[in-house]
Amino acid sequence: MYLPSFSLEGKTALVTGAGRGIGRAIAIGYAEAGADVVIVSRTQSDLEETAEHIQQAGTKAYTFEADVTNKSHIEAIFEKLDTQNVKIDILVNNAGMNIRSKALEVSDEEWDTIMNTNLRSAFWFSQKAGERMKENGGGKIVTISSVAGHVALRTGVVYASTKAAIIQMTKNLALEWGQYGINVNSIGPWYFKTPLTEKLLADKDYLNDILAVTPQKRVGELSDLVGPAVFLASDAANYVNGQTLFVDGGMTIQGF
């Protein structure tokens, strides 16, 4: 009588950066929860591998080889989806990257690449999906931030700034779009083993430094992230708005 549905049956989700890592895991997890999934990245072979897993879960996959820093690519994706009458119920802004330079060494090109990939693309996709969700009576937007947007890490000031901006953008979009039945939330992961972090986590000393500030004394498994991502995309989160859910093994509460 009180338990809402965690199912994504009958929904269509768009996940950026779904060719590898966290985006691939979320896309497949959404398919396992019943959603059709639109997946975006620059590498078609990666997308086809993710699409295979989505189809094995029994739902439809739509692949778009695109660069999320190129607005015309994003416009073309939504034009194609409109033409095919594919309604986006859930958007996951996941695509992201990092160049871990010290502040005094950050080049203008690095600034632009990190900002455009991590932040601007999320805003562009949110605008495109948000205007359609407003017309359709609602939807769910989940953007992948990071603990780096909440506490200071040694992994680069520009990356951290994009992730902090995502946390605030989430609040402002929730403020504007809540009235349209759109839930806008963010997930802030701590370390998860993906191609982005593989080299870092292979360094024993670095890994020990991570575990020393992680109450659960382990890095995240991708399945640890898919549950919260499904929750925020489902009816179970219909009254959750503007929030950032840190999925971090307790790292952000670590004191002394």
Ligand SMILES: NC(=O)C1=CN([C@@H]2O[C@H](COP(=O)(O)OP(=O)(O)OC[C@H]3O[C@@H](n4cnc5c(N)ncnc54)[C@H](OP(=O)(O)O)[C@@H]3O)[C@@H](O)[C@H]2O)C=CC1
């Ligand atoms: N792994 C971790 O520990 C953490 C990750 N995060 C965040 O999670 C998100 C995913 O990270 P993770 O899975 O580790 O990263 P990966 O590098 O493993 O995967 C990133 C995905 O994004 C795609 N991508 C990158 N740039 C672009 C672009 N310009 N256009 C289209 N697609 C792009 C990549 O595909 P391709 O290069 O082929 O385009 C790839 O599919 C990022 O936002 C990251 O900041 C946050 C905290 C911790």
Ligand SMILES: C[C@H](O)[C@@H]1OC(=O)[C@H](O)[C@@H]1O
């Ligand atoms: C936890 C951070 O987001 C982590 O730091 C990095 O250098 C990687 O880019 C991960 O995203």
